[in-house]
Amino acid sequence: MAVLKPEEMLSLAEDVVSSAVKKGADEAEAYTYQGLTTTVGIERGQVARSSRIIDCGLGVRAIVNKAVGFSYTNVLEDKVAVEETILRAISSARASKPDENWLGLPPKKPLGSVEDTYDSKIVELHAEDLVKVASVMLEAAEQTDKRVLPIDGGAGASYPSNAVANSNGISVFDHGTIIECSLATVANDGKNVTPVCFEFNAERRYDIDPEWVGKEAAKLAVSALKAKKVETKGSKVIFTQFALQQLLYYTFINAVKADYVQRNQSALKGKIGQRIASEAVTIYDDGLLKGGIHTGKFDAEGVPQQKTLIMEKGILRNYIYDNYTAKKEGLESTGNAARAGYLSTPAVEATNFHIMPGSRSPEKLVNEAEDGLIVYFVQGAHSSNLASGDFSVVAAPSWKIEKGEVTHATKGMMVTGNIYQVLANVSAVADNERKIGQLVAPWVLVENVKVIGK
Amino acid sequence: MKDILGKVVNFATQKREAEYVEARAQRLFKTMLTVKEGRVEAAKQGIENGAALRVLVKGAWGFASVGALGAETLTEAVSDACKMAKAASSRLKAPIKLVEAKAVQDKVVLKPRKDPSKVPVEDKINTTSSLSNTVLGYDNRVKSCTIDYLDVTGTTFFMNNEGTYIEQDNLYVWLGVSATALQADVLTSSRDAVGSTAGYEVFDVETPEIVGERVAKRAVDQLRAKPPKGGTFPAVLAPNVVGTFVHEAFGHLAEADFTLSGSILAGKLGKRIASNLVTFYDDGTIDGAFGSFKYDDEGVPSQRTLLVKDGVVTGLMHNRETAHKLAAKPTGNARAKDFRVEPLIRMRNTIMEPKDRSFEELVEGVKFGYYFKRFRGGEANLDGTFQVGTQEAYEIVQGEIGEPVRNASVSGNTLETLLKVDAVGKDFELWPGICGKGQSAFVCDGGPHIRVKEVLVGGSA
Numbered sequence: 001m002a003v004l005k006p007e008e009m010l011s012l013a014e015d016v017v018s019s020a021v022k023k024g025a026d027e028a029e030a031y032t033y034q035g036l037t038t039t040v041g042i043e044r045g046q047v048a049r050s051s052r053i054i055d056c057g058l059g060v061r062a063i064v065n066k067a068v069g070f071s072y073t074n075v076l077e078d079k080v081a082v083e084e085t086i087l088r089a090i091s092s093a094r095a096s097k098p099d100e101n102w103l104g105l106p107p108k109k110p111l112g113s114v115e116d117t118y119d120s121k122i123v124e125l126h127a128e129d130l131v132k133v134a135s136v137m138l139e140a141a142e143q144t145d146k147r148v149l150p151i152d153g154g155a156g157a158s159y160p161s162n163a164v165a166n167s168n169g170i171s172v173f174d175h176g177t178i179i180e181c182s183l184a185t186v187a188n189d190g191k192n193v194t195p196v197c198f199e200f201n202a203e204r205r206y207d208i209d210p211e212w213v214g215k216e217a218a219k220l221a222v223s224a225l226k227a228k229k230v231e232t233k234g235s236k237v238i239f240t241q242f243a244l245q246q247l248l249y250y251t252f253i254n255a256v257k258a259d260y261v262q263r264n265q266s267a268l269k270g271k272i273g274q275r276i277a278s279e280a281v282t283i284y285d286d287g288l289l290k291g292g293i294h295t296g297k298f299d300a301e302g303v304p305q306q307k308t309l310i311m312e313k314g315i316l317r318n319y320i321y322d323n324y325t326a327k328k329e330g331l332e333s334t335g336n337a338a339r340a341g342y343l344s345t346p347a348v349e350a351t352n353f354h355i356m357p358g359s360r361s362p363e364k365l366v367n368e369a370e371d372g373l374i375v376y377f378v379q380g381a382h383s384s385n386l387a388s389g390d391f392s393v394v395a396a397p398s399w400k401i402e403k404g405e406v407t408h409a410t411k412g413m414m415v416t417g418n419i420y421q422v423l424a425n426v427s428a429v430a431d432n433e434r435k436i437g438q439l440v441a442p443w444v445l446v447e448n449v450k451v452i453g454k
Numbered sequence: 455m456k457d458i459l460g461k462v463v464n465f466a467t468q469k470r471e472a473e474y475v476e477a478r479a480q481r482l483f484k485t486m487l488t489v490k491e492g493r494v495e496a497a498k499q500g501i502e503n504g505a506a507l508r509v510l511v512k513g514a515w516g517f518a519s520v521g522a523l524g525a526e527t528l529t530e531a532v533s534d535a536c537k538m539a540k541a542a543s544s545r546l547k548a549p550i551k552l553v554e555a556k557a558v559q560d561k562v563v564l565k566p567r568k569d570p571s572k573v574p575v576e577d578k579i580n581t582t583s584s585l586s587n588t589v590l591g592y593d594n595r596v597k598s599c600t601i602d603y604l605d606v607t608g609t610t611f612f613m614n615n616e617g618t619y620i621e622q623d624n625l626y627v628w629l630g631v632s633a634t635a636l637q638a639d640v641l642t643s644s645r646d647a648v649g650s651t652a653g654y655e656v657f658d659v660e661t662p663e664i665v666g667e668r669v670a671k672r673a674v675d676q677l678r679a680k681p682p683k684g685g686t687f688p689a690v691l692a693p694n695v696v697g698t699f700v701h702e703a704f705g706h707l708a709e710a711d712f713t714l715s716g717s718i719l720a721g722k723l724g725k726r727i728a729s730n731l732v733t734f735y736d737d738g739t740i741d742g743a744f745g746s747f748k749y750d751d752e753g754v755p756s757q758r759t760l761l762v763k764d765g766v767v768t769g770l771m772h773n774r775e776t777a778h779k780l781a782a783k784p785t786g787n788a789r790a791k792d793f794r795v796e797p798l799i800r801m802r803n804t805i806m807e808p809k810d811r812s813f814e815e816l817v818e819g820v821k822f823g824y825y826f827k828r829f830r831g832g833e834a835n836l837d838g839t840f841q842v843g844t845q846e847a848y849e850i851v852q853g854e855i856g857e858p859v860r861n862a863s864v865s866g867n868t869l870e871t872l873l874k875v876d877a878v879g880k881d882f883e884l885w886p887g888i889c890g891k892g893q894s895a896f897v898c899d900g901g902p903h904i905r906v907k908e909v910l911v912g913g914s915a
Contacts, residue, residue: 038538040541040542041515041542043711044714044715045547046545046546046547046548047514047542047544047545047546048514048515048542048546048550049514049515049516049517049539049542049796050514050515050516050517050538050539050541050542051515051516051517051518051519051535051538051796052517052518052519052534052535052538053517053518053519053794054518054519054520054521055504055519055521055794056521057521061496067494068494068495068496068497069496069497069498070496070497070498070499071498071499071500072498072500072501073500073501074501074502074503074504074521075501075503075521075522076521077522081501085501088499089499091575092496092497092498092499092575093497095497095574095575095576095579096494096496096497096575096579097493097494097579099493099494101493126541127537127538127541127542128541128544131541131542131544131545135545149715149716151715151716151836152715186715186716186836186837188716192837193716193717193718193836193837194837195835195836195837195839196835196836196837232684232685263490263491263597263598263600263634264597264598264634264636264641265597265598265634265641265643267641343500343502344498345488345495345496345498379833379834379835379839379841380831380832380833380841380842380843380863380865382831382833383829383830383831383832383833383841383842383843383844383863384843385642385643385830385860385861386643387634387641387642387643388640388641388642388643388861390681390860390861391861392841392843392861392862392863392912393841393863393912394833394835394839394840394841394865396835396837396839412839412865412866412867412910414684414841414863414865414910414912415912416684416863416912450684452684452685452910452912
């Protein structure tokens with residue numbers, strides 16, 4: 001099947017930029033993307049499907065009189081279609097209105113180096129190999145306990161590559177790989193069905209453990225059986241990475257984006273240098289993290305990715321920027337522009353949002369929680385108030401901790417509060433960090449979280 | 455297009471042993487605008503052409519997607535799909551079968567009054583500008599306004615090896631708007647949406663002035679709101695919240711793939727799960743509604759599917775696979791976001807039927823409780839635990855609407871809550887939305903005002 005080679009992606013981007021300038025754009029940028037993905041899917045206890053997806057396309061930004069136009073196409077083999085895309089970007093810019101804050105596309109800069117973002121073994125994987133991965137995971141889950149039903153999941157290998165060129169001389173190409181396997185389970189003991197439990201592995205190198213994923217997904221579901229109601233009160237709560245990712249994604253991670261700050265949508269506006277979290281919390285946005293899911297040499301505008309200190313022992317140090325928001329403040333981009341493939345213009349986004357681990361083991365953290373709760377997943381985090389950081393979510397599955405030991409699952413429990421209060425009340429962080437989406441973090445123990453039960 | 459798809463379908467059945475083949479193709483054109491405080495961040499236009507080939511070989515699904523429409527590429531892709539299916543079939547225990555569906559030959563041509571593809575980009579920019587001006591000019595405490603505009607036009611094509619061939623015009627207009635307001639240390643936000651499958655004329659009814667004032671007022675009113683008390687209280691839900699509740703707390707569990715995965719509706723067909731005031735349906739045939747379409751992405755006609763009648767479960771939402779498994783009729787709920795993905799069981803316009811009570815009657819019986827007026831988001835789990843967060847809510851004190859409360863959310867168990875519905879209003883509203891289930895789908899949900907004896911209210915107090 002027709003698949004673009006690296007040099008083709010780069011030369012297409014470069015040609016589009018010079019053509020756009022010839023056609024009347026003051027500045028131009030081209031982004032080419034190609035994604036090759038193979039997946040196998042598990043459905044209700046069996047491997048039932050497999051797919052191969054090839055998606056490639058081109059996105060063009062053209063600037064005319066400080067107005068930005070954008071156009072994209074996935075019809076690349078046709079020269080006319082590409083030319084029309086360029087013209088459409090220019091005509092969109094002409095139809096639009098000048099933006100006085102537009103200070104140009106980013107300049108060319110040397111790129112840093114990244115480690116463990118590409119593995120040729122993943123590129124070479126076939127559907128049959130992934131069927132094996134999924135089967136190992138499935139069998140591990142089924143052998144763990146008869147009451148477990150693996151309802152959904154699978155394995156996938158993807159090979160995305162992209163190139164950026166602009167009229168300031170940026171011309172860069174990079175590619176990477178990701179392999180993942182995941183399993184969602186429920187347990188049913190004849191009387192009760194548990195909430196959906198989930199476990200996964202996702203890595204840039206071929207280094208996943210499907211057997212572990214299967215076993216853990218099954219163990220979680222079984223231990224979520226026999227749930228009991230808990231009292232309404234303030235409680236010590238351990239948030240695992242899944243719960244943290246959900247709670248932070250819709251609130252804090254948006255609040256450090258310069259776009260939100262500049263537009264009065266962030267509770268962190270004007271708080272640089274101030275204490276907003278407990279001393280236990282240090283966070284980087286690390287676009288160069290070894291093997292990070294969002295690690296890359298450059299961002300969606302061709303600007304080098306970097307490691308940015310966000311919070312130092314509870315003190316807010318920096319926001320994250322793309323080229324536009326940085327120039328607006330006379331700063332330089334922190335390499336935090338992201339796109340949804342070739343379909344969208346760049347927007348500010350975190351890379352690997354890294355909460356630094358502490359020295360305690362997870363067992364020690366449970367021990368310190370004494371009479372508390374451990375929250376694995378939360379439901380409804382997307383209804384958080386992104387402006388204020390207020391949230392009110394269902395916490396399930398979650399477990400009660402009594403006398404420093406996990407005793408039983410909880411039922412119908414809500415956790416409510418404000419994300420900044422949660423960050424201020426972090427009393428300890430564990431040493432068990434892992435990657436979940438943008439978040440790289442350990443478990444955290446938070447004091448006095450409002451829990452609503454019976 | 456018909457010839458190319460025909461060749462591809464024949465190739466798969468004759469040369470690659472496919473038991474079932476479907477070829478979907480799209481030629482779509484999109485216009486998008488992102489506007490922040492009146493500034494057009496970028497005016498965007500794009501073309502998305504591509505095809506999806508799905509096959510059953512030895513009882514397993516194989517799928518391939520390519521961003522191309524040429525006969526040669528599509529033949530390669532369908533061949534790939536058959537290879538994928540064969541690989542997946544190696545560990546299959548229960549082969550997949552499809553329920554019978556009548557072969558259809560049809561061409562669906564839309565004749566909108568205002569075709570968005572014929573409206574100049576300048577006009578679309580003007581609509582968003584006046585919306586932005588309305589929002590920011592409403593009150594000086596309104597600090598930001600973000601608008602996302604999208605329209606999709608073009609044609610999709612569907613063919614399978616059972617004699618179905620459908621060409622269907624696509625038309626979607628969507629506008630999402632959000633605002634934030636700030637006073638002292640209090641920061642509030644609100645959002646709203648407009649969505650239609652009729653045409654750009656939707657903005658003649660949902661004018662920038664009407665929508666803008668709605669959003670801005672909500673953000674400003676929230677500034678003086680207080681946090682709700684946490685605990686169990688009686689509640690009156692407005693149509694917008696009822697719609698979200700029906701969609702999230704009940705609808706997802708009635709998607710047959712989730713039911714088969716063990717949602718609490720498993721085995722409940724014909725059984726009472728709600729008070730006899732409760733009737734739900736999922737209707738893909740409402741003219742111009744954001745969740746309406748004539749044929750789904752398996753070529754099955756859309757319909758009005760009754761899910762609950764007077765408190766008793768009467769049906770589920772199906773694709774051809776789950777309909778076969780549960781010996782039901784297909785309901786036309788298989789939808790794929792685009793050529794890149796396989797169809798899933800998705801809702802269309804999900805609705806609770808109105809009854810006979812006035813709003814005053816619903817509220818007057820409540821000594822202390824909450825009135826939830828506008829949703830922010832919601833989610834449900836297979837075990838029936840749901841959560842619906844709100845942007846706008848009020849206390850009810852001695853049968854009257856009282857002070858506004860902020861960021862309240864409602865939770866409970868779906869079945870327990872449905873049994874506690876004790877009064878249903880006679881009004882009705884339908885609201886557009888975008889539902890996420892791995893892929894996004896355009897939907898509506900709605901209903902009348904209702905009263906629930908008790909729900910768990912999560913607040914920050």
